[in-house]
Amino acid sequence: MAVAERPRKNLLPKLGMPRGLLLHTGRMFALTGDAFRSMLRRPVPFEEFVRVSWFIASVSIVPVILVSLAFGMVTALQVGNVARQLGAHSQTGAAMVLAVVREAAPIATALLIAGAGGSAMTADLGSRKIREEIDAMEVLGVDPVHRLVVPRIWASMFVAVLLNGFVSVAGIAGGFVFNVILQKGTAGAYLNSFSLLAQPWDLYFALIKAALFGLVAAMVAVYMGLYAKGGPKGVGDAVNRGVVLTFMLIFFVNIIFTLLYFQLIPQKLS
Amino acid sequence: MARVVRTSQTATPAASSNGDAAISIRALTKSFGPQTIFEDVNMEIPKGLVTIVLGPSGTGKSVFLKHLVGLLKPDRGEVWVGDQNIPALNEHDLYQVRKKFGVLFQDGALFGSMTLYDNTAFPLREHTRKSEGDIRKIVNEKLALVGLTGAERKFPGEISGGMRKRAGLARALVLDPEIILFDEPDSGLDPVRTAFLNELVLDLKKQIGATMIIVTHHIPSARQIADYIGLLFRRQLVKFGPAHEMFESENPVVKQFLAGATEGPIGMSEEKDRPTGGAIEGT
Numbered sequence: 001m002a003v004a005e006r007p008r009k010n011l012l013p014k015l016g017m018p019r020g021l022l023l024h025t026g027r028m029f030a031l032t033g034d035a036f037r038s039m040l041r042r043p044v045p046f047e048e049f050v051r052v053s054w055f056i057a058s059v060s061i062v063p064v065i066l067v068s069l070a071f072g073m074v075t076a077l078q079v080g081n082v083a084r085q086l087g088a089h090s091q092t093g094a095a096m097v098l099a100v101v102r103e104a105a106p107i108a109t110a111l112l113i114a115g116a117g118g119s120a121m122t123a124d125l126g127s128r129k130i131r132e133e134i135d136a137m138e139v140l141g142v143d144p145v146h147r148l149v150v151p152r153i154w155a156s157m158f159v160a161v162l163l164n165g166f167v168s169v170a171g172i173a174g175g176f177v178f179n180v181i182l183q184k185g186t187a188g189a190y191l192n193s194f195s196l197l198a199q200p201w202d203l204y205f206a207l208i209k210a211a212l213f214g215l216v217a218a219m220v221a222v223y224m225g226l227y228a229k230g231g232p233k234g235v236g237d238a239v240n241r242g243v244v245l246t247f248m249l250i251f252f253v254n255i256i257f258t259l260l261y262f263q264l265i266p267q268k269l270s
Numbered sequence: 271m272a273r274v275v276r277t278s279q280t281a282t283p284a285a286s287s288n289g290d291a292a293i294s295i296r297a298l299t300k301s302f303g304p305q306t307i308f309e310d311v312n313m314e315i316p317k318g319l320v321t322i323v324l325g326p327s328g329t330g331k332s333v334f335l336k337h338l339v340g341l342l343k344p345d346r347g348e349v350w351v352g353d354q355n356i357p358a359l360n361e362h363d364l365y366q367v368r369k370k371f372g373v374l375f376q377d378g379a380l381f382g383s384m385t386l387y388d389n390t391a392f393p394l395r396e397h398t399r400k401s402e403g404d405i406r407k408i409v410n411e412k413l414a415l416v417g418l419t420g421a422e423r424k425f426p427g428e429i430s431g432g433m434r435k436r437a438g439l440a441r442a443l444v445l446d447p448e449i450i451l452f453d454e455p456d457s458g459l460d461p462v463r464t465a466f467l468n469e470l471v472l473d474l475k476k477q478i479g480a481t482m483i484i485v486t487h488h489i490p491s492a493r494q495i496a497d498y499i500g501l502l503f504r505r506q507l508v509k510f511g512p513a514h515e516m517f518e519s520e521n522p523v524v525k526q527f528l529a530g531a532t533e534g535p536i537g538m539s540e541e542k543d544r545p546t547g548g549a550i551e552g553t
Contacts, residue, residue, distance in 0.1 A: 128382070135341050136379035140393050140441075141365050 028223045031145070035153055035219070038146040045151045052155035056117035061163065064112040068104060068167040072174025075099050080183045090189035092179050094196035100171035101198065101206050107254060108171075109163045110213030113156060114246035118221035121152055122242045125225025126235035134226065144226070153218045160214025161207055168206070201265045209257055213250050220246045291350075292317040292449055292481035293338060298347035300333060307333050311347070311507045313500055320475060320482045322492045322513075324527060325502035326536055331485040332376065332453050334502065338483065339371050339451065340364045351449070369397060372447035372480075376454050378438030380426040386413070386437045387422035393445050412440040415470065431458040439467075443474070450474070452484040456491055464488070468495050489528055493517070501527060503536065 079095045125148065128134055137144050179185040224242035228234050291314040298311040307330035315321050325331050336342040338349055340356045349356040354367050380389045390409045394400055400408070413419055416436040426434055435458065442450060452471075456464045468491050474480055486492065492499060492513070500510035501524055508523045509516065517528060526534025 131377060131382070132375045132379035133381055135336070136373070136375055136381075136438075138341060138365075139339050139368055139371060139373045140396065141368050142396055143361070143365065 024223075027227065028219065031149070031223050031226070032219050034145045035149045035222075038143065039150050039153075041146055045147055048147065048151035049154050049158075052121075052152050053159050055120070056113060056155055056159045057163065059116040059120065060109075060112040060159070061166070063116060064108055064163055064167055065170045067112065068100070068108050068171040069174035071104050071108060072096065072100055072171035072176075073178045075104070075171075076175035076178035076183070080179055080185070084183070089183075089185055091193045091196060092175070092183075092185060093190040093193035094198070096172060096175040096179070096190075097194045097198040098202065100175065101168050101202050103254075103258075104171055105164050105167040106160075106206050106210040106213055107250065109160050109167050109210050110217055110250045111247060113160055113163070113214060114217040114221070114250070115243055117156065117159070118217045118246055119239045119243050121156075121218070121221040122225040122228070122239045123235055125222055126228030126238045127232075129226055129228050130231060130235060149222045149226070152222050153215060156218035156221075157211045157214040160210040160217070164207060164210035168203075197268050199265075199268055205257075205261050205265070209254070212253060212257065216249050216253060217246050220249065290317055291315060293483075294348070294350040295338075296348040296350070298334075298337060298344050298349065300330070300337065300342065300344045306505050308502060308507070309505045311502075313507065313510055315481065315483060316498060317481050318475065318479045319497035320471060320484065320495050321498040321500065322496040323483065323485045323500045323502060324487055324489075324492060325485075326527070327487065329502045329504070331502055335373075335451050335453055335483070335485050339368055339373060369445065370448045372442035372445065372450040374435070374439050374442045374450070374452045374455055376457065377431065378426065378434035378436075380434055380437055380441070382426050385423050385425055386418060386429075386440075389426070389437060390440045390444055393441065397445065408444060409440075412444050413437075415443070416440045417466070432460070432463055435459065436463075436467075439470075446478055447480060449481045449483070452482065452486070454486050455484060456486055456488045464491065471495050489530060492528075503527070 076092060076096060079099070080089065080092050083089050083092050083095070125134075134144050134148075137147065176187070176190055179190050180187045220242050224238040224245075225235075228238040230237070293313075293315040295311055295313040295315070299309050300307045311334070323331055323334060333342060337344055338351075338356070340349075340359065343357050347357070351367055351370065354363065356364070356367065359367065380386070381392065384392065387409060390412055391405050394405045394408060410419070410422075413422060416439050418433065418436055418440065421429065421433065421437075426437070429437075435455065439452075439455070455467055455471075459467060471482060471484070472495055475482065484491075484495075496513040498511065499513050499516040501508045501516070503523050509519060509521055511519075516524060519525060519528075523535050525531075526536050
């Protein structure tokens, strides 16, 4: 009744999807902005940071190692076959390091952090949201962005960087097993070829990339959690959407970042 | 219903609430998307008294309550607490003014990761510099007040809904707030505990002189403890006034709701509700 007589407030065409997309994008960036602003505010919620870091690490460390071992093995198999036909079997290690350190490790880390840690974060915050815990916190004069979002962002970035190292080692070890033991390569050649193509900047960039992916995973997870609505089903939906969105965003951010990398850092063979 | 219906005191352009009102609500309007929740609600909530906001389920009573503490922003309108207009405050001032409030949420809204003791102690640890000894004394006192002595070490997940609600009340009271908001305090409580809760509300009024705003649809409680009553129905504040006036009102909506009768303008569902016509009046 009252609806029909009211002038429409939004000027955007009523397509639904773009408007929803804009709304969510805007709110997510607003939340990210708020989070960055409260990052330096005291008291730093250190306890929560440690708790969340431990939680994320504990749920993602085993799967991420298994994934990267397997990835290293498959890469070694693929690269090894081609390399052997070209007579460059001893250079497999060079390709392995590039593949694992530059790409596989940060991405595998981020995917596992999003899948295991991020989904749990969304579920946790979402159920708090629908139980009105978040509202209660605000009414009790505590800013949930400072108390809940900031430590989760730090934790996710911190664990992503640490796990990234772990995963790189596991991936290269997986490649070693395949290349040396199964494909009868030599250990010396595998290890020796590491520095053929790779350079320290690969590692630095991988660490920055992992931190950035951790940030994306955390932001999407907390956003989805804090804006969950519609009861327990809403929380389930939020988790689902959060994981899918993080996966897409991480690959997108990765493209941009990799392009940037090739522009900024001179390559060894060019 | 596009026409603007002025209820209770019409909005005055004064810059703050008048002296004896704890909260002045002026022309408060809120909609979610195309759905209008309420329109042009005006209310002067008197200081130190119990005001009950009644209304059929789904009339936005909880949404109304959330506007008072700035958890939701209205589309239009003002909420004055002292000399501060809640919707216009920046985040910092909002957090400051919220310290005046104690809120009891529908399901207690306790922090699931903390025991009842820690939940109740939370506001004290956040906002005061009291020692753990002092905190223990206050927390134990408040928990005793709501009858939860002995349950301090339990987690919210391990207790019944009624206990959660009472623990939520203990937490809301712990900072001795000036204004206490209750979101359906009697839902999920048995009649005896509801009676105890009502008694507690009256005690609090006497002891700390707190202003209390209670959202409910439990008429016996309203009869027992209300000083003022407001009735929300179909996006409007139908009537707001002293409790005795409300119970004697001839307004068909008020009469039907307070009597809990099936005859009258309030139907089973929103679509079947007949237009209230001239039933909405000012006080």
